[in-house]
Amino acid sequence: MQNRWIKIAIIVGGWAFVGTLLSLELLFNMRASMRGEYYDVLDVAIPQFGRALMWALLAPLVLKLRVAVPLNRGNWIGGVSFHLAAGFLVMAVFYVGRMFFMLLMWGEWPTGYFWQKVFANFYGRNIIDMAYYWGVLAFGYSFEIYHKYKNEEIKAAQLETRLMESELKALRQQLHPHFLFNTMNTVAVLVREGRNEEAVSLLSRLSALLRISLDQTRSAEVTLQQEVDFLERYLEIQRMRFSDRLSVTLDIPADLRQARIPNLVLQPIVENAILHGVAPKSGPGHVHVSGRREGESLCLEVKDDGPGLLPRNHSRAHEGIGLLNTRERLAKLYGAAGRLTLKSEANRGVTVQIVMPYHV
Secondary structure (H helix, E strand, O other): HHHHHHHHHHHHHHHHHHHHHHHHHHHHHHHHHHOOOOOHHHHHHHHHHHHHHHHHHHHHHHHEEEEEHHOOOOOHHHHHHHHHHHHHHHHHHHHHHHHHHHHHHHHOOOOOHHHHHHHHHHHHHHHHHHHHHHHHHHHHHHHHHHHHHHHHHHHHHHHHHHHHHHHHHHHHHHHHHHHHHHHHHHHHHHOOOOOOHHHHHHHHHHHHHHHHHHOOOOEEEEEEHHHHHHHHHHHHHHHHHHHEEEEEEOOOOOHHOOOOEOOOOHHHHHHHHHHHHHOOOOEEEEEEEEEEOOOOEEEEEEEOOOOOOOHHHHHHOOOOOHHHHHHHHHHHHHHHOOOOEEEOOOOOOOEEEEEEEHHH
């Protein structure tokens, strides 16, 4: 309802503005041609505002004629001819309307010299009505083009959202089987060793992790806090698998945790760090996850202290599913402002850095 009144106010205001322009134009002309002669401003303004009112009432009909007899489809010559004829008809209607208006205003038909003057000015004054007719047509086509453009934008955005959801779902389907297999294998080992309470605890943690995962499946972006919560549930399971061999530090300031980031952006990278940085080591391994703000950008880093990548493996071809998908998703969401870089040092581990626009 509120939007309807706003539209009405815009239409009324627009035609009132047209009436004001018409009145000013005629006043300036009369001032130039009737030097020293008296004329009533209201006698000038009222007819022009009447013309604007008539156009406000007539414009919907012209817009319907535009749809019924379009210019941009089929026989455009016939369309132009029709609207030229309609424009001349409108000119005649407005001319007769003004004659009746004069009768109402002054109580008599204009006669003598004034009558001749009115007819002499028929073409000059009434051509404005023809211009308004085509102006309303142009407005209708402009609005149609704008509406189509906005609809295409909305459809493109919806398509992009569905694509992102499909890719995110595919990413989860690629990551979960590997993780679930390892977790269930750990549960089986615990049960065989008689460590039933630990097995139940691990299954409970897995259930909580999957519940969070399902809740966030359709979201292209989540808060950094939500991503950290998911990551902590994941790490609880990994700590049970690796026992004392795995330690993780989460160094993410509280004031950054409401920032919006891509869903499932940290977990695949942390999993990569554990798989390639911690698992190959015979001793304990450490993963450090940090976040900071650099101007208008948010920077997230995941660093392990593993053996690093061999020179032949330090390429995009060996980044794995998680990193490749993350790089592609960053590019689609943020363009050049979203990027992933990988830095490896022999025997000092790998650092993966993600940069994206900071927004909440």
